[in-house]
Amino acid sequence: xxxxxxxxAAALMALSxxxxxxxxxxxxxxxxxxxxxxxxxxxxxxSAIMFAAACGILLKTxxxxxxxxxxxxxxxxxxxxxVVIALVVTIALMPIVGTYIALPLFLFWYLRIFGRHSxxxxxxxxxxxxxxxxxxxxVTVKILLPKGFTEPLFFPLYAFFF
Amino acid sequence: MEMFAHLADGFATSLSxxxxxxxxxxxxxxxxxxxxxxxxxxxxxxxxLPLTFVVPPSSAIILLAAIYYGAMYGGxxxxxxxxxxxxxxxxxxxxxxxxxxQQGKAGLALIAAAVASFVGGTISVILFxxxxxPLADIALKFGPAEEFALVLMAFTTFVGLGxxxxxxxxxxxxxxxxxxxxxxxxISGQPRLIFFDQPGFYSGISFLVLAIGVYGIGEVLYxxxxxxxxxxxxxxxxxxxxxxxxxxxxxxxxxxMTMGSVLGFFVGMLxxxxxxxxALMSYGIAKSTSKTGRTxxxxxxxxxxxxETANNAASTGSLLPMLTLGIPxxxxxxxxxxxxxxxxxxxxxxxxxxxxDFVWGLISSLYTANFAAVAINIALIPLFVWAxxxxxxxxxxxxxxxxxxxxxxxxxxxxxVWLIAGFGVGGYLMRKADYPMAPLVLALVLGPLxxxxxxxxxxxxxxxxxxxxxxPLSGTFMALALLFFLLPLINYLVKGAKRKIAPxx
Numbered sequence: 001x002x003x004x005x006x007x008x009a010a011a012l013m014a015l016s017x018x019x020x021x022x023x024x025x026x027x028x029x030x031x032x033x034x035x036x037x038x039x040x041x042x043x044x045x046x047s048a049i050m051f052a053a054a055c056g057i058l059l060k061t062x063x064x065x066x067x068x069x070x071x072x073x074x075x076x077x078x079x080x081x082x083v084v085i086a087l088v089v090t091i092a093l094m095p096i097v098g099t100y101i102a103l104p105l106f107l108f109w110y111l112r113i114f115g116r117h118s119x120x121x122x123x124x125x126x127x128x129x130x131x132x133x134x135x136x137x138x139v140t141v142k143i144l145l146p147k148g149f150t151e152p153l154f155f156p157l158y159a160f161f162f
Numbered sequence: 163m164e165m166f167a168h169l170a171d172g173f174a175t176s177l178s179x180x181x182x183x184x185x186x187x188x189x190x191x192x193x194x195x196x197x198x199x200x201x202x203x204x205x206x207x208x209x210x211l212p213l214t215f216v217v218p219p220s221s222a223i224i225l226l227a228a229i230y231y232g233a234m235y236g237g238x239x240x241x242x243x244x245x246x247x248x249x250x251x252x253x254x255x256x257x258x259x260x261x262x263x264q265q266g267k268a269g270l271a272l273i274a275a276a277v278a279s280f281v282g283g284t285i286s287v288i289l290f291x292x293x294x295x296p297l298a299d300i301a302l303k304f305g306p307a308e309e310f311a312l313v314l315m316a317f318t319t320f321v322g323l324g325x326x327x328x329x330x331x332x333x334x335x336x337x338x339x340x341x342x343x344x345x346x347x348x349i350s351g352q353p354r355l356i357f358f359d360q361p362g363f364y365s366g367i368s369f370l371v372l373a374i375g376v377y378g379i380g381e382v383l384y385x386x387x388x389x390x391x392x393x394x395x396x397x398x399x400x401x402x403x404x405x406x407x408x409x410x411x412x413x414x415x416x417x418x419m420t421m422g423s424v425l426g427f428f429v430g431m432l433x434x435x436x437x438x439x440x441a442l443m444s445y446g447i448a449k450s451t452s453k454t455g456r457t458x459x460x461x462x463x464x465x466x467x468x469x470e471t472a473n474n475a476a477s478t479g480s481l482l483p484m485l486t487l488g489i490p491x492x493x494x495x496x497x498x499x500x501x502x503x504x505x506x507x508x509x510x511x512x513x514x515x516x517x518x519d520f521v522w523g524l525i526s527s528l529y530t531a532n533f534a535a536v537a538i539n540i541a542l543i544p545l546f547v548w549a550x551x552x553x554x555x556x557x558x559x560x561x562x563x564x565x566x567x568x569x570x571x572x573x574x575x576x577x578x579v580w581l582i583a584g585f586g587v588g589g590y591l592m593r594k595a596d597y598p599m600a601p602l603v604l605a606l607v608l609g610p611l612x613x614x615x616x617x618x619x620x621x622x623x624x625x626x627x628x629x630x631x632x633x634p635l636s637g638t639f640m641a642l643a644l645l646f647f648l649l650p651l652i653n654y655l656v657k658g659a660k661r662k663i664a665p666x667x
Contacts, residue, residue, distance in 0.1 A: 008595045012333055019340050022355045026347060036620030039347035039354055042613045043340045050336035053329045060329070076387040083386055084587055087379070087562065091579050094566075103563055110562070115555030125556065133567055141215045143571045 005061045012054035019047035082114060098150035100130050165295055172522030176530055181224055184217065185527055188225040189535045190542070192232020197546050198557060199240050200385040202249025203233035203477065204494045208373040209561060211501055212568035219505035220520045224527045226501060227481070230494050231283065231531045234437065234477045235539050238275035238470055239546050242268055243396050251437035251473045254445040258458060258465025265461050268398035272543055273408035274463050275470045278419060280536035281412075282471030285423035286430075286478035287528045294514075294525065297486040301511035304487075306615035306622070307630050311639035313612040315646065316489050317605065319434035322649030326598040334592075334602040341367050342609025349617055362577030369500035369607045371569060371578050375585025376599050377493075378565035382558045383590040395550045400543050415467050418448045422471030429472075430479025433604060436492040437476035444472030478528065485509050485521065488611065493600045496607045504572075 020043075027038030028045070037045075086109055093102040104126050111122040137143045139161050147154055175181065195206035206229050214222035237252030242259035255275060262271035304312070320331050344355040345366030356363045412419075422444040429440035448468035449458040458465045480491025481498075488510035490496035502509050507520060514521050569582040593599060623629035631637045 005595055008592060008597075012337075016336075016340075019355065022357065023343075026350070026352055026354050030625065036617045036625055039350045039352055042616075043343040043355055046336045046339045046343075050333050050340065053332040053336065056329045057327075057333070079386050080383050080590075083383065083558075083562075087566075087583055087586075091566065091576070091583055094570075094579070095576055099567070103566070107559055107563060110559035111556065115553065115559070117553070117555065121556065125560070129560065129563060133563075136213070136216075137567065137571060141571070143215070143574065145567065145570065146576065 002061055002064075006058060009054050009058040009061065013051055013058065016047040016051040016054060020044055020051065023047060079114075083110075086110065086114070094148070095146045096148045098148035099145040100134070100147070101150060103133070104130055165291065168295070168518060168522045169291060169526055171519065172524075172526035173529075175220075175519055175523030176224065176527035180217070181221055181523070181527060182530065184221050184225045185228045185531050186534050186538070188228025189232035189235075189531055190538055192229035192234075193236040193239070193535065193539055193542070193546070194232075194549060195229065196233030196236025196252075197239040197248050197550060198236075198552075199244060199246040199248055200381060200388075200554075201557075201561075202237065202251060203230045204373075204492075204497065205377045205381050206230075206233050207494050207497045208370070208377040209564050209568060211370060211373075211497065212571045213564075214501070215571070219502075219507060220523060222505065223498065223502055223507065223520075224524055226498055227524060227528065228531045228534075230477060230498070231474075231528070232535050232538075234283075234474045235276060235279045235535045236546075237473070238279065238466070239272065239539075239543075240550060242271045242275065242466075243398060243547060243550055251441060251476075252469075253438060254441040254469035254473075255466055257445065257469075258460070258462050261459070261461035262463070262466065263396045263398070267461065268396050269400045269404045269543070270408050270411075270463065271466050272398055273400065273405055273540060274412060274466045276536050276539040277408065277412050278422075278467040278470035279474040279539075280532055281419045282423045282426060282474035283478060283532040283535070284529070285420065285471075286427040286475035287525070287532065289424070289427050289475075290478050290482055290528070291525060293482060294486055294521075297482065298511040298514040301487050302515075304511070304635070305633070306618040307633050307636040308639065309488075309615035310612060310619060311630055311636040311643065312487060312489055313608050313615070315639045315643040316433040316608065317601065318643040318646035319432050320598070320601045320604075322434070322646035323432065324434040324598060324601070325439075327596060328650055330595075330597045331601055334597055334599070335605045338372075338602040338605025339609045339612065341372070342606045343613065348610060348614050349621075360577065362575055362581075365573070367581065367606070368572065368578065369497065369603070370504075370572055371581045372585050372606050373497050373500075373603055374565050374569045375582040376589035376593075376603065378561060378568075379582060379586025380589035380593060380599075382561050382565075383586065384593060385554060385558060395547060398543060398547055400540060405540070411463055412467065415464055418452065418464055418468050419471045421447060421451075422468045423475040426472030426475030427479040430476025431483055431491050433483075433489065433491055434600075435476075436480055436600075437473040440476035440479075441469035441473040444468045481528075485513070485524070486511060490604060490607065493603045496604045500607050 023040040023044035026040030028040040030037060086106060090102050090106040107126045107129060111117045111125060137145055192206055195201050207226050210229055214225055237247060237249040238255045240246055240248035241252040241255040242263050245256055245260040247253045247256055259271045317335050321328055324331055344363055347354050353364060425444050426440040429435045430437060445465060445468050448464055449455045452464050454462055480495045484490040484495040484499050490499045499509055507517060565582060566579055569579045589599060619629055631640055
């Protein structure tokens with residue numbers, strides 16, 4: 001638990017330092033002519049406060065006793081990690097193979113393999129969800145979801161609905 | 163009375179067929195979302211917001227408010243039937259609701275929760291109606307200095323009253339504010355914080371992206387870890403006899419319900435407080451003042467009524483500063499605010515002048531939402547009992563798909579979907595390490611207002627920082643902000659002094 005606390009605090013310090021470095025692109029100091037800080041002032045000084053606060057959190061962990069319990073329950077961390085990886089793969093696939101292949105794949109993996117559901121549960125949800133998404137987003141709201149190389153397959157549908 | 167005329171006009175808007183349908187839909191969706199363990203009003207609003215493009219903006223806001231409302235009712239359902247709060251706001255409802263269910267009085271407890279929610283919701287909406295216009299009138303006099311002081315005060319309430327680790331709260335506020343500055347500088351229009359030269363950052367980081375990440379994906383990851391198996395559902399049957407019995411019991415509890423409603427409303431207005439502490443406070447007060455206080459925790463109906471009136475009243479209370487001042491009273495109202503800005507309905511006093519139809523339509527829809535919610539809640543109890551048996555693995559899969567598509571739809575950029583995934587994982591890890599999420603979301607929503615009002619004031623006053631203290635209203639807010647900020651220190655010193663007086667402890 002303590003190690004995770006330290007790691008997160010250190011990561012936040014690094015993040016705020018990165019923000020500060022970025023903020024210096026615009027003037028961060030006081031602007032004498034117009035009054036008030038320059039464009040980089042707000043993000044810079046807030047990042048500085050964040051750096052100091054994260055630093056305080058890190059220092060506090062060295063003073064305190066180890067908190068009871070572990071950050072990750074090892075049996076559960078595998079499930080969480082699996083879902084995160086599946087999510088990343090799905091998002092990466094979306095612009096290439098299209099939403100209507102990527103999302104059913106994800107649903108199939110989640111329900112059948114991860115959730116160990118029966119075919120009776122998996123198949124209807126895997127098929128009906130993309131159908132609902134198509135009618136809701138593309139037909140009703142006219143927001144086109146990414147289709148990747150499957151785009152030509154949708155031309156007849158476009159012609160029919162629009 | 164001008165107010166009644168406005169309210170009557172409002173009802174003309176909210177009672178249109180489309181808006182009635184929307185209220186019924188929203189409340190039903192909210193009830194389901196609220197009833198699902200792990201998902202509360204804030205998750206519901208975050209996930210559903212991208213879907214609201216279907217309806218006109220004013221109806222979209224009514225829909226989201228109805229979801230917010232329904233979720234407050236729904237939270238009690240899983241508190242009673244599963245013993246797991248459906249949302250953090252319904253934690254206090256488990257104390258007596260669960261024992262009641264175990265004694266076979268689940269139906270009675272559910273009726274009590276629904277009716278109490280209705281009473282709390284209605285009393286607080288009446289308070290809301292009375293306070294809204296006067297508060298908006300005062301807020302009309304606010305200049306940028308007052309706006310800045312007010313936003314600052316909202317953030318310091320998290321430090322003083324939030325109850326989370328102070329340093330972690332400060333980190334989250336700053337992180338939210340810095341993320342809000344990504345994109346183009348408000349005053350000079352120059353680009354800033356364009357990470358890795360990604361063009362997607364030029365349009366800034368949308369509150370929706372953060373909210374879907376943290377409250378959608380982050381929440382699902384959290385749920386996967388904490389509860390993989392579906393818990394046992396206590397069966398509940400509702401008969402007309404039980405309904406009558408419940409209403410008779412409730413009739414004896416007017417004092418508790420009034421107390422819970424008024425308390426909830428005012429606690430709900432504070433950004434850092436809100437429905438969860440309001441419900442806990444109401445439970446505590448009811449326990450210490452009730453004649454049957456000893457049986458609290460063992461299935462006393464008053465122990466269900468007290469928190470349920472308060473959490474519903476608090477949700478209305480948190481809408482008041484959002485609508486009149488543009489300062490949200492809770493993370494959910496922060497999302498509503500973000501949504502309104504997205505649709506060009508900028509909350510604040512001017513909204514009451516420029517869009518009275520919308521404002522009063524929204525207020526009157528809260529009345530109809532209460533009626534709809536109590537009726538649907540009681541009528542659909544068998545359906546909720548069934549829905550609670552839905553395995554988490556089905557629910558989570560659907561929520562994740564909605565997060566991905568809902569994150570893509572508003573901007574139609576994969577950039578935002580990647581950000582959502584990043585915020586989801588980051589938010590999940592930080593939440594595990596006890597970093598509070600509410601200040602982060604509020605800061606991202608309020609960041610642009612805070613920076614703009616700060617820099618406008620300084621430009622107008624030629625860089626004179628004392629402008630914030632010299633104006634009476636903003637000076638008062640600044641003093642309050644300082645007080646809230648120093649509150650933990652004062653508490654600490656008082657405790658220290660007490661310890662010195664009584665060293666024997």
